[in-house]
Amino acid sequence: MIDKSVRKNKRQRFQRTLASLMLFNILCFSAAPAVSLAAPNMLATADTTKATEDKAATDKATTNNAKPDKVPSVDQLSLEVSSAVLIEPSTGQVLLSINADEALPPASMTKMMTEYIVAEKVKQGELAWDDVVTVGENAEKTVGSRIFLAEGDQHTVEELYIAMAVGSANDATVALAEHIAGSEAEFVTLMNDTAKKMGLKTAFFINSTGLSRADMPEKYRPAEDKETVMSAMDTALLAKYIVEDHPDFARFTAIQSHKFRPRDTSPIINYNWMLEANKSITNFKAYAYEGLDGLKTGHTNAAGYCFAGTAERDGMRLISVVMGTKSEGARFKETKKVLDYGFDNFEVKEVQAAGATVQGFETVEVKKGKGKEAGLVTDKALTFVVPKGSSGKNITFEAKLDSSSVTAPVAKDTKVGTATYSYKIEGMKETQTETVNLITAGEVEKAGWFKLFLRAIGDFFADLFDSIKNLF
Incomplete structure:
Protein backbone atom coordinates (compact mmCIF):
# COMPACT_ATOMS: atom_id res chain seq x y z
CA MET A 1 0.00 0.00 0.00
CA ILE A 2 2.98 2.21 0.74
CA ASP A 3 4.37 1.51 -2.74
CA LYS A 4 1.03 2.46 -4.29
CA SER A 5 0.94 5.74 -2.30
CA VAL A 6 4.47 6.62 -3.37
CA ARG A 7 3.69 5.88 -7.00
CA LYS A 8 0.53 8.06 -6.75
CA ASN A 9 2.47 11.01 -5.27
CA LYS A 10 5.15 10.72 -7.96
CA ARG A 11 2.47 10.71 -10.64
CA GLN A 12 0.81 13.85 -9.16
CA ARG A 13 4.18 15.68 -8.99
CA PHE A 14 4.87 14.73 -12.59
CA GLN A 15 1.45 16.04 -13.69
CA ARG A 16 1.98 19.34 -11.85
CA THR A 17 5.44 19.71 -13.40
CA LEU A 18 4.08 19.00 -16.87
CA ALA A 19 1.23 21.54 -16.36
CA SER A 20 3.75 24.16 -15.19
CA LEU A 21 5.92 23.60 -18.26
CA MET A 22 2.91 23.91 -20.56
CA LEU A 23 1.80 27.15 -18.86
CA PHE A 24 5.38 28.49 -19.09
CA ASN A 25 5.51 27.74 -22.83
CA ILE A 26 2.12 29.42 -23.37
CA LEU A 27 3.20 32.51 -21.46
CA CYS A 28 6.52 32.68 -23.28
CA PHE A 29 4.75 32.26 -26.63
CA SER A 30 2.27 35.03 -25.75
CA ALA A 31 4.66 37.38 -23.95
CA ALA A 32 5.79 39.46 -26.92
CA PRO A 33 2.34 40.28 -28.32
CA ALA A 34 0.94 40.55 -24.81
CA VAL A 35 3.50 43.16 -23.86
CA SER A 36 2.94 45.11 -27.04
CA LEU A 37 -0.80 45.09 -26.34
CA ALA A 38 -0.41 45.76 -22.65
CA ALA A 39 1.51 48.98 -22.97
CA PRO A 40 -1.21 51.07 -24.60
CA ASN A 41 -3.88 49.29 -22.58
CA MET A 42 -2.26 50.36 -19.33
CA LEU A 43 -3.22 53.95 -20.07
CA ALA A 44 -6.64 52.91 -21.35
CA THR A 45 -7.28 50.90 -18.19
CA ALA A 46 -6.31 53.82 -16.01
CA ASP A 47 -8.50 56.21 -17.96
CA THR A 48 -11.43 53.79 -17.94
CA THR A 49 -11.11 53.35 -14.18
CA LYS A 50 -11.13 57.09 -13.65
CA ALA A 51 -14.07 57.54 -16.01
CA THR A 52 -15.95 54.78 -14.19
CA GLU A 53 -15.29 56.46 -10.85
CA ASP A 54 -16.48 59.77 -12.29
CA LYS A 55 -19.64 58.19 -13.69
CA ALA A 56 -20.43 56.28 -10.53
CA ALA A 57 -20.95 59.59 -8.77
CA THR A 58 -23.53 62.10 -9.95
CA ASP A 59 -21.88 64.71 -12.12
CA LYS A 60 -22.98 68.32 -12.33
CA ALA A 61 -21.92 70.63 -15.14
CA THR A 62 -22.87 73.97 -16.63
CA THR A 63 -22.57 75.01 -20.24
CA ASN A 64 -20.97 78.34 -19.50
CA ASN A 65 -20.59 81.04 -16.89
CA ALA A 66 -22.75 83.63 -18.61
CA LYS A 67 -25.34 85.61 -16.70
CA PRO A 68 -28.69 83.82 -16.45
CA ASP A 69 -31.39 84.51 -19.02
CA LYS A 70 -34.02 86.91 -17.81
CA VAL A 71 -37.64 87.82 -18.58
CA PRO A 72 -39.79 90.64 -17.21
CA SER A 73 -41.65 90.00 -13.96
CA VAL A 74 -45.35 89.16 -14.26
CA ASP A 75 -46.03 91.76 -11.57
CA GLN A 76 -45.78 94.47 -14.19
CA LEU A 77 -48.91 93.08 -15.89
CA SER A 78 -51.09 94.23 -12.97
CA LEU A 79 -53.60 91.46 -13.64
CA GLU A 80 -57.06 91.94 -12.16
CA LYS A 326 -65.13 91.51 -13.14
CA SER A 327 -66.92 91.63 -16.51
CA GLU A 328 -67.44 89.89 -19.83
CA GLY A 329 -64.96 92.17 -21.57
CA ALA A 330 -62.46 92.09 -18.69
CA ARG A 331 -61.80 88.37 -19.06
CA PHE A 332 -60.60 88.98 -22.61
CA LYS A 333 -58.54 92.06 -21.73
CA GLU A 334 -56.75 90.13 -18.98
CA THR A 335 -56.25 87.16 -21.30
CA LYS A 336 -54.62 89.47 -23.85
CA LYS A 337 -52.13 90.63 -21.20
CA VAL A 338 -51.30 87.03 -20.32
CA LEU A 339 -50.91 85.83 -23.92
CA ASP A 340 -48.93 88.92 -24.93
CA TYR A 341 -46.53 88.22 -22.08
CA GLY A 342 -45.97 84.74 -23.47
CA PHE A 343 -45.63 85.57 -27.14
CA ASP A 344 -43.53 88.71 -26.53
CA ASN A 345 -40.99 87.04 -24.25
CA PHE A 346 -40.68 83.33 -25.05
CA GLU A 347 -40.02 80.82 -27.78
CA VAL A 348 -39.59 77.04 -27.87
CA LYS A 349 -36.07 76.00 -28.81
CA GLU A 350 -34.37 72.66 -29.30
CA VAL A 351 -31.15 73.24 -27.39
CA GLN A 352 -29.71 69.77 -27.98
CA ALA A 353 -30.50 67.25 -30.70
CA ALA A 354 -31.22 63.60 -30.09
CA GLY A 355 -28.12 61.42 -30.28
CA ALA A 356 -25.88 63.94 -28.52
CA THR A 357 -23.05 62.95 -26.19
CA VAL A 358 -22.96 64.08 -22.58
CA GLN A 359 -19.67 65.43 -21.27
CA GLY A 360 -18.03 62.88 -18.96
CA PHE A 361 -20.48 60.18 -19.99
CA GLU A 362 -19.39 59.47 -23.55
CA THR A 363 -18.87 55.72 -22.98
CA VAL A 364 -19.62 52.82 -20.67
CA GLU A 365 -17.31 49.88 -19.95
CA VAL A 366 -18.30 46.62 -21.63
CA LYS A 367 -17.24 43.32 -20.10
CA LYS A 368 -16.62 40.26 -22.28
CA GLY A 369 -17.20 42.23 -25.46
CA LYS A 370 -15.27 42.44 -28.72
CA GLY A 371 -14.86 46.08 -27.76
CA LYS A 372 -14.14 47.25 -24.24
CA GLU A 373 -16.48 50.26 -24.41
CA ALA A 374 -19.80 51.28 -25.89
CA GLY A 375 -20.48 54.84 -26.97
CA LEU A 376 -23.37 56.62 -25.23
CA VAL A 377 -25.81 59.16 -26.67
CA THR A 378 -29.08 60.76 -25.59
CA ASP A 379 -32.30 59.11 -26.73
CA LYS A 380 -34.27 62.28 -27.55
CA ALA A 381 -33.90 65.96 -28.24
CA LEU A 382 -33.73 68.47 -25.41
CA THR A 383 -36.28 71.26 -25.76
CA PHE A 384 -36.84 74.22 -23.46
CA VAL A 385 -38.90 77.39 -23.50
CA VAL A 386 -36.31 80.16 -23.65
CA PRO A 387 -36.43 83.95 -23.71
CA LYS A 388 -36.88 85.19 -27.25
CA GLY A 389 -33.57 85.31 -29.11
CA SER A 390 -31.74 83.28 -26.47
CA SER A 391 -29.78 80.12 -27.16
CA GLY A 392 -30.65 78.77 -23.71
CA LYS A 393 -27.67 79.59 -21.52
CA ASN A 394 -26.79 78.21 -18.09
CA ILE A 395 -28.27 74.81 -18.63
CA THR A 396 -26.94 72.40 -16.01
CA PHE A 397 -27.18 68.65 -15.88
CA GLU A 398 -26.93 65.74 -13.50
CA ALA A 399 -26.09 62.39 -15.09
CA LYS A 400 -25.61 58.89 -13.76
CA LEU A 401 -25.21 55.36 -15.04
CA ASP A 402 -27.38 52.51 -13.84
CA SER A 403 -24.20 50.47 -13.45
CA SER A 404 -20.49 51.14 -13.94
CA SER A 405 -20.35 48.48 -16.69
CA VAL A 406 -22.48 46.26 -18.91
CA THR A 407 -21.84 42.72 -20.09
CA ALA A 408 -21.76 41.76 -23.75
CA PRO A 409 -23.65 41.15 -25.90
CA VAL A 410 -25.05 44.69 -25.79
CA ALA A 411 -27.76 45.76 -28.23
CA LYS A 412 -27.93 49.19 -29.83
CA ASP A 413 -30.18 51.65 -27.96
CA THR A 414 -29.79 49.86 -24.64
CA LYS A 415 -30.58 52.24 -21.77
CA VAL A 416 -27.67 52.46 -19.34
CA GLY A 417 -28.32 55.74 -17.52
CA THR A 418 -30.04 59.12 -17.46
CA ALA A 419 -29.18 62.80 -17.71
CA THR A 420 -31.44 65.41 -16.12
CA TYR A 421 -31.07 68.95 -17.44
CA SER A 422 -32.16 72.05 -15.52
CA TYR A 423 -32.68 75.56 -16.85
CA LYS A 424 -33.47 78.55 -14.68
CA ILE A 425 -34.69 81.84 -16.12
CA GLU A 426 -34.58 84.89 -13.90
CA GLY A 427 -38.10 86.26 -13.53
CA MET A 428 -39.78 82.83 -13.65
CA LYS A 429 -40.78 80.94 -10.51
CA GLU A 430 -40.15 77.47 -11.86
CA THR A 431 -36.92 75.87 -13.01
CA GLN A 432 -37.42 73.88 -16.20
CA THR A 433 -36.22 70.27 -16.03
CA GLU A 434 -36.03 67.52 -18.62
CA THR A 435 -34.68 63.98 -18.25
CA VAL A 436 -33.29 62.00 -21.19
CA ASN A 437 -31.99 58.44 -21.29
CA LEU A 438 -28.38 57.58 -22.04
CA ILE A 439 -28.40 54.75 -24.57
CA THR A 440 -25.75 52.77 -26.41
CA ALA A 441 -24.90 54.21 -29.81
CA GLY A 442 -24.18 50.79 -31.35
CA GLU A 443 -24.11 47.11 -30.54
CA VAL A 444 -21.18 45.32 -28.94
CA GLU A 445 -20.89 41.60 -29.68
CA LYS A 446 -19.58 39.12 -27.17
CA ALA A 447 -15.92 38.23 -27.72
CA GLY A 448 -14.81 34.65 -28.42
CA TRP A 449 -13.02 32.58 -25.75
CA PHE A 450 -9.58 32.96 -27.38
CA LYS A 451 -9.85 36.77 -27.51
CA LEU A 452 -10.95 36.82 -23.89
CA PHE A 453 -8.04 34.51 -23.01
CA LEU A 454 -5.48 36.80 -24.70
CA ARG A 455 -7.11 39.83 -23.04
CA ALA A 456 -6.77 38.13 -19.66
CA ILE A 457 -3.08 37.56 -20.32
CA GLY A 458 -2.64 41.19 -21.32
CA ASP A 459 -4.45 42.31 -18.19
CA PHE A 460 -2.25 39.99 -16.11
CA PHE A 461 0.95 41.55 -17.44
CA ALA A 462 -0.47 45.04 -17.09
CA ASP A 463 -1.20 44.35 -13.43
CA LEU A 464 2.24 42.74 -13.05
CA PHE A 465 4.04 45.78 -14.52
CA ASP A 466 2.02 48.05 -12.26
CA SER A 467 3.03 45.99 -9.25
CA ILE A 468 6.69 46.10 -10.23
CA LYS A 469 6.51 49.83 -10.93
CA ASN A 470 5.03 50.46 -7.51
CA LEU A 471 8.01 48.75 -5.86
CA PHE A 472 10.31 51.64 -6.85
Missing part, protein backbone atom coordinates in the same frame (compact mmCIF):
# COMPACT_ATOMS: atom_id res chain seq x y z
CA VAL A 81 -57.96 88.29 -11.66
CA SER A 82 -58.59 85.81 -8.87
CA SER A 83 -56.11 83.47 -10.54
CA ALA A 84 -54.28 83.05 -13.82
CA VAL A 85 -51.86 80.70 -15.52
CA LEU A 86 -50.01 80.46 -18.83
CA ILE A 87 -48.47 77.24 -20.14
CA GLU A 88 -46.67 76.05 -23.25
CA PRO A 89 -48.31 72.67 -23.91
CA SER A 90 -45.60 70.79 -25.84
CA THR A 91 -43.20 71.08 -22.89
CA GLY A 92 -45.82 71.60 -20.18
CA GLN A 93 -43.80 74.59 -18.99
CA VAL A 94 -45.60 77.11 -16.78
CA LEU A 95 -44.69 80.61 -17.93
CA LEU A 96 -46.97 82.59 -15.62
CA SER A 97 -48.72 81.58 -12.42
CA ILE A 98 -50.87 83.68 -10.10
CA ASN A 99 -52.77 81.82 -7.41
CA ALA A 100 -53.00 79.07 -10.02
CA ASP A 101 -53.46 76.11 -7.68
CA GLU A 102 -56.47 77.36 -5.74
CA ALA A 103 -59.69 75.43 -6.38
CA LEU A 104 -62.30 77.90 -7.64
CA PRO A 105 -65.69 77.67 -9.38
CA PRO A 106 -64.90 77.27 -13.11
CA ALA A 107 -68.43 77.93 -14.39
CA SER A 108 -68.86 76.77 -18.01
CA MET A 109 -65.16 75.97 -18.41
CA THR A 110 -66.42 72.72 -16.85
CA LYS A 111 -67.80 71.87 -20.30
CA MET A 112 -64.24 71.37 -21.51
CA MET A 113 -64.25 68.03 -19.68
CA THR A 114 -67.57 67.11 -21.29
CA GLU A 115 -66.17 68.11 -24.68
CA TYR A 116 -63.05 66.04 -24.11
CA ILE A 117 -64.99 62.91 -23.13
CA VAL A 118 -67.36 63.18 -26.10
CA ALA A 119 -64.44 63.66 -28.51
CA GLU A 120 -62.62 60.70 -26.92
CA LYS A 121 -65.67 58.47 -27.33
CA VAL A 122 -65.80 59.39 -31.01
CA LYS A 123 -62.06 58.86 -31.39
CA GLN A 124 -62.30 55.39 -29.81
CA GLY A 125 -65.24 54.43 -32.02
CA GLU A 126 -67.72 54.19 -29.14
CA LEU A 127 -69.69 57.13 -30.51
CA ALA A 128 -70.22 58.73 -33.92
CA TRP A 129 -70.82 62.38 -34.77
CA ASP A 130 -73.96 61.44 -36.67
CA ASP A 131 -75.45 59.35 -33.84
CA VAL A 132 -78.92 60.60 -32.92
CA VAL A 133 -79.53 61.80 -29.35
CA THR A 134 -83.01 61.91 -27.83
CA VAL A 135 -83.42 64.79 -25.36
CA GLY A 136 -84.63 63.92 -21.84
CA GLU A 137 -86.40 65.78 -19.05
CA ASN A 138 -83.22 66.87 -17.30
CA ALA A 139 -81.91 68.62 -20.43
CA GLU A 140 -85.24 70.31 -21.07
CA LYS A 141 -85.38 71.72 -17.52
CA THR A 142 -81.75 72.89 -17.45
CA VAL A 143 -81.45 76.69 -17.25
CA GLY A 144 -78.82 79.27 -18.14
CA SER A 145 -77.25 79.39 -21.59
CA ARG A 146 -79.34 77.04 -23.74
CA ILE A 147 -80.88 76.34 -27.11
CA PHE A 148 -84.33 75.50 -25.64
CA LEU A 149 -84.42 71.79 -26.26
CA ALA A 150 -87.66 69.98 -25.52
CA GLU A 151 -88.00 66.47 -24.13
CA GLY A 152 -88.20 64.07 -27.05
CA ASP A 153 -86.30 66.31 -29.48
CA GLN A 154 -83.71 64.49 -31.56
CA HIS A 155 -80.41 65.90 -32.76
CA THR A 156 -77.06 64.43 -33.78
CA VAL A 157 -74.07 64.33 -31.46
CA GLU A 158 -72.31 66.85 -33.70
CA GLU A 159 -75.21 69.32 -33.63
CA LEU A 160 -75.34 69.23 -29.83
CA TYR A 161 -71.56 69.39 -29.57
CA ILE A 162 -71.46 72.59 -31.65
CA ALA A 163 -74.20 74.11 -29.48
CA MET A 164 -72.13 73.25 -26.41
CA ALA A 165 -68.75 74.42 -27.75
CA VAL A 166 -69.99 77.60 -29.46
CA GLY A 167 -73.04 78.70 -27.48
CA SER A 168 -72.17 77.05 -24.15
CA ALA A 169 -75.63 75.46 -24.25
CA ASN A 170 -76.33 73.75 -20.93
CA ASP A 171 -79.28 71.73 -22.25
CA ALA A 172 -77.22 70.38 -25.16
CA THR A 173 -74.44 69.46 -22.73
CA VAL A 174 -76.79 67.51 -20.44
CA ALA A 175 -78.34 65.73 -23.42
CA LEU A 176 -74.88 64.54 -24.52
CA ALA A 177 -73.95 63.47 -21.00
CA GLU A 178 -77.11 61.40 -20.60
CA HIS A 179 -76.71 59.85 -24.04
CA ILE A 180 -73.20 58.65 -23.19
CA ALA A 181 -73.66 57.46 -19.60
CA GLY A 182 -77.40 56.94 -19.20
CA SER A 183 -77.72 59.72 -16.64
CA GLU A 184 -75.90 62.93 -15.86
CA ALA A 185 -74.91 61.55 -12.45
CA GLU A 186 -73.16 58.59 -14.09
CA PHE A 187 -71.49 60.92 -16.56
CA VAL A 188 -70.20 63.02 -13.65
CA THR A 189 -68.55 59.89 -12.26
CA LEU A 190 -66.83 59.49 -15.63
CA MET A 191 -65.74 63.15 -15.50
CA ASN A 192 -64.17 62.78 -12.05
CA ASP A 193 -62.47 59.52 -12.99
CA THR A 194 -61.04 61.15 -16.12
CA ALA A 195 -59.78 64.09 -14.05
CA LYS A 196 -57.89 61.68 -11.80
CA LYS A 197 -56.34 59.92 -14.78
CA MET A 198 -55.23 63.29 -16.11
CA GLY A 199 -53.59 64.12 -12.79
CA LEU A 200 -55.85 67.09 -12.06
CA LYS A 201 -55.33 67.73 -8.36
CA THR A 202 -58.22 70.04 -7.52
CA ALA A 203 -60.90 69.26 -10.12
CA PHE A 204 -64.22 68.03 -8.75
CA PHE A 205 -67.42 67.99 -10.78
CA ILE A 206 -71.06 67.79 -9.67
CA ASN A 207 -72.57 68.18 -13.15
CA SER A 208 -71.63 68.31 -16.82
CA THR A 209 -72.25 72.04 -17.27
CA GLY A 210 -70.62 74.07 -14.50
CA LEU A 211 -73.92 75.33 -13.14
CA SER A 212 -74.13 75.90 -9.39
CA ARG A 213 -75.97 73.15 -7.53
CA ALA A 214 -78.89 75.48 -6.73
CA ASP A 215 -79.38 76.21 -10.45
CA MET A 216 -79.72 72.55 -11.44
CA PRO A 217 -83.21 71.04 -11.84
CA GLU A 218 -84.07 70.00 -8.28
CA LYS A 219 -84.89 66.43 -9.23
CA TYR A 220 -81.43 65.94 -10.74
CA ARG A 221 -79.25 67.63 -8.12
CA PRO A 222 -76.62 65.46 -6.43
CA ALA A 223 -77.43 64.46 -2.86
CA GLU A 224 -74.11 65.75 -1.54
CA ASP A 225 -74.06 69.50 -0.96
CA LYS A 226 -70.88 70.26 -2.91
CA GLU A 227 -70.01 72.49 -5.86
CA THR A 228 -67.87 72.07 -8.94
CA VAL A 229 -64.34 73.43 -8.46
CA MET A 230 -61.18 73.46 -10.57
CA SER A 231 -57.99 75.49 -10.29
CA ALA A 232 -56.61 77.59 -13.13
CA MET A 233 -53.71 75.14 -13.37
CA ASP A 234 -55.99 72.13 -13.69
CA THR A 235 -58.09 74.00 -16.26
CA ALA A 236 -54.95 74.67 -18.31
CA LEU A 237 -53.91 71.01 -18.06
CA LEU A 238 -57.38 69.94 -19.22
CA ALA A 239 -57.01 72.33 -22.16
CA LYS A 240 -53.61 70.78 -22.87
CA TYR A 241 -55.23 67.36 -23.18
CA ILE A 242 -57.80 68.78 -25.59
CA VAL A 243 -55.32 70.46 -27.95
CA GLU A 244 -52.88 67.54 -27.92
CA ASP A 245 -55.29 64.58 -28.03
CA HIS A 246 -57.74 66.30 -30.38
CA PRO A 247 -55.77 68.68 -32.60
CA ASP A 248 -58.86 69.29 -34.74
CA PHE A 249 -60.60 70.97 -31.77
CA ALA A 250 -60.76 74.32 -33.59
CA ARG A 251 -63.21 73.00 -36.17
CA PHE A 252 -65.74 73.45 -33.37
CA THR A 253 -64.29 76.09 -31.03
CA ALA A 254 -63.41 78.57 -33.81
CA ILE A 255 -66.95 78.67 -35.24
CA GLN A 256 -68.09 82.28 -34.98
CA SER A 257 -71.82 81.64 -35.27
CA HIS A 258 -74.08 78.71 -35.98
CA LYS A 259 -77.76 78.37 -36.84
CA PHE A 260 -78.92 75.39 -34.81
CA ARG A 261 -82.33 74.87 -36.44
CA PRO A 262 -83.60 76.11 -39.80
CA ARG A 263 -86.52 77.74 -38.01
CA ASP A 264 -84.34 79.69 -35.56
CA THR A 265 -84.57 83.44 -36.15
CA SER A 266 -80.98 84.08 -35.08
CA PRO A 267 -77.82 81.98 -34.92
CA ILE A 268 -75.81 80.98 -31.86
CA ILE A 269 -73.01 83.52 -31.39
CA ASN A 270 -69.71 82.28 -30.00
CA TYR A 271 -69.09 83.72 -26.52
CA ASN A 272 -65.38 83.81 -27.33
CA TRP A 273 -64.90 87.38 -28.56
CA MET A 274 -61.15 86.85 -29.02
CA LEU A 275 -61.38 84.57 -32.05
CA GLU A 276 -58.97 85.84 -34.70
CA ALA A 277 -61.76 85.70 -37.28
CA ASN A 278 -63.62 88.36 -35.29
CA LYS A 279 -61.16 91.03 -36.46
CA SER A 280 -63.66 91.89 -39.19
CA ILE A 281 -66.69 91.94 -36.86
CA THR A 282 -67.50 95.43 -35.64
CA ASN A 283 -68.60 94.47 -32.14
CA PHE A 284 -65.66 92.14 -31.51
CA LYS A 285 -62.69 93.45 -33.50
CA ALA A 286 -61.32 95.28 -30.45
CA TYR A 287 -60.91 91.89 -28.75
CA ALA A 288 -59.87 89.71 -31.73
CA TYR A 289 -56.46 88.18 -31.10
CA GLU A 290 -54.02 86.89 -33.71
CA GLY A 291 -53.84 83.09 -33.75
CA LEU A 292 -56.58 82.51 -31.16
CA ASP A 293 -58.89 79.60 -31.96
CA GLY A 294 -60.39 78.43 -28.63
CA LEU A 295 -61.33 77.35 -26.07
CA LYS A 296 -64.07 78.08 -23.50
CA THR A 297 -65.67 80.94 -21.60
CA GLY A 298 -67.47 80.66 -18.28
CA HIS A 299 -69.63 82.78 -15.98
CA THR A 300 -71.68 82.32 -12.84
CA ASN A 301 -72.22 84.63 -9.89
CA ALA A 302 -69.90 82.47 -7.80
CA ALA A 303 -67.17 82.19 -10.45
CA GLY A 304 -67.22 85.65 -11.96
CA TYR A 305 -66.09 85.83 -15.59
CA CYS A 306 -63.57 83.19 -16.68
CA PHE A 307 -61.84 82.20 -19.91
CA ALA A 308 -59.55 79.40 -21.04
CA GLY A 309 -57.93 80.61 -24.24
CA THR A 310 -55.41 79.17 -26.66
CA ALA A 311 -53.54 80.76 -29.53
CA GLU A 312 -50.74 79.78 -31.89
CA ARG A 313 -48.12 82.09 -33.42
CA ASP A 314 -44.94 81.23 -35.31
CA GLY A 315 -45.33 77.55 -34.49
CA MET A 316 -45.72 78.05 -30.74
CA ARG A 317 -49.06 77.41 -29.04
CA LEU A 318 -49.89 78.84 -25.63
CA ILE A 319 -52.75 78.10 -23.25
CA SER A 320 -53.97 80.76 -20.83
CA VAL A 321 -56.59 80.69 -18.09
CA VAL A 322 -58.00 83.66 -16.20
CA MET A 323 -60.59 83.26 -13.43
CA GLY A 324 -62.68 85.66 -11.40
CA THR A 325 -62.54 88.76 -13.58
